[in-house]
Amino acid sequence: MATAQVVRSEWTKIRSVASTVWTLSTAVVVTIALGMLISALSKNEFDNLSQREKLSFDPTFISFAGTGLGQLAMIVFGVLVVSNEYSTGMIRASLAAVPKRGVFLFSKLAVATALVFVVGMATSFATFFLGQLMLGDLKASIGDDGVLRAVFGGGLYMTLIALFSMGVATMLRSPMLSLGILMPFFFLISNILGNVSATEKVGRFLPDQAGSKIMQVVTPVDDDTPYGPWGGLGIMALWVIAAVVGGYVLLKRRDAQ
Template sequence: MTATSGKTGATHRPASFIDAVAAEWIKIRTVRSTFWTLLAGIVVTIGLSVLLASFFVSTFDRLTPHDRAQFDPAAYGLVGINFGMVAFGVLGVLVVTGEYATGMIRTSLTAVPRRPRLLAAKALVLGLVVLVVGEVVSFAAYFLSQLIFSGKHLDEGLGHDGVLRAVIGGGLYLTLIALLALAVGTLLRHTAGSVTTVLGLLFVLPIIGSFLPGDFGRTIRKLLPSNAGGAVMGTRPSADMLSPWTGIGVFALYTVILLAAAFVIFQWRDA
């Protein structure tokens, strides 16, 4: 009887954080939606960067001297990130809302009753996966676009001032977008609503901000999430953007605030 009790106790050992991370890793690499969403992000980011680089080179001779002087090879080579980030945002949402949609969240909470531990495991696995994929995508978009720019001798190597930071920053930006989307998905628990909210934060707010007048409007535009985060990918100073590290820092702060809110709500709200 004692042996049986001991065996039962071992079987029902509370899941550790490592167990939770291992479970989330299995989920994220076996769910089909994860693969297709990541693939979409990769294709869109690299594909649009290459396409727009080719278009720019084909029209370069018709540009004004002012436009040529304003050209930023690194930032322009990473422009696909501004579109591919939609897929990474959707991935962040699906990591949590997918379980709410199928009811699997109850199983997850049964296996890992400590809710902060479960959400932290989701955030860690998602962050690491997107960081690795995001950096690969960012470097691929950069190298391919610079190869195209080299036809007009417009390319800039990683050794140029700010270029390496911009390329690494592209991957960091995608990672923060995915984590911000995870937080929104946790707060709203609904896929369509969460995706709409994330797209609103990243795309609609800058449109609204563009109509704000004067110095006040310029300041607000700098601080909007996508404008702040995207500043890390520029290598030319701009009066309309925050400095690169300040910008990504502001975007990271938005992400941390939303994640903190998500942890609090997730802890106390019913599944």
């Protein structure tokens, strides 16, 4: 009963600040628009591809090409939801109102995650269908083997990346510090580590590298990734759990400031 009150209160918090709307709408627009653009470009380039590249051609995954950039807005959303509490000093009011810190944190994360889940799923399905529209006769169908899993997985991926950011922000508290670490990490570092052959074997266990496997339908030729789509999402989920547990432990132990 008390938890239901806190959930309601966290919902009021989240819907009453502008950052919720602009971060989530940026995520939606960027993911869809970039997905459509790259889908359209891929269609035009298809004939120039080598035989091998044609075999690896994955219309579902291509329509999700905007996720890499769109997820950055999801990360901003996740970071702000938590670190706003600290940057405004609101954390004191929040914990005075809800002194059970576990109830406070998990209600906040539950509300924000539920919102991201709805937005992420809608974005994922929209991205897929609009992307396929751009791909013309190269398109995949939602009924094809593994496609529904990939599209549903795309929504889960965005949800998990936001939740991971919330966990990290709970640990770091400062919005600047959290964004300063997460943004370059997911935009650059993780991609580099995952694609350079020297670090590839480690890099592919990073949350986004592992998690994005869920959006793949066609396994590239010569792919030796040691996990499947759900395995990859599971690895990502482990990262998320670690971040959230770390955040909870620190919140519990620290003074509220």
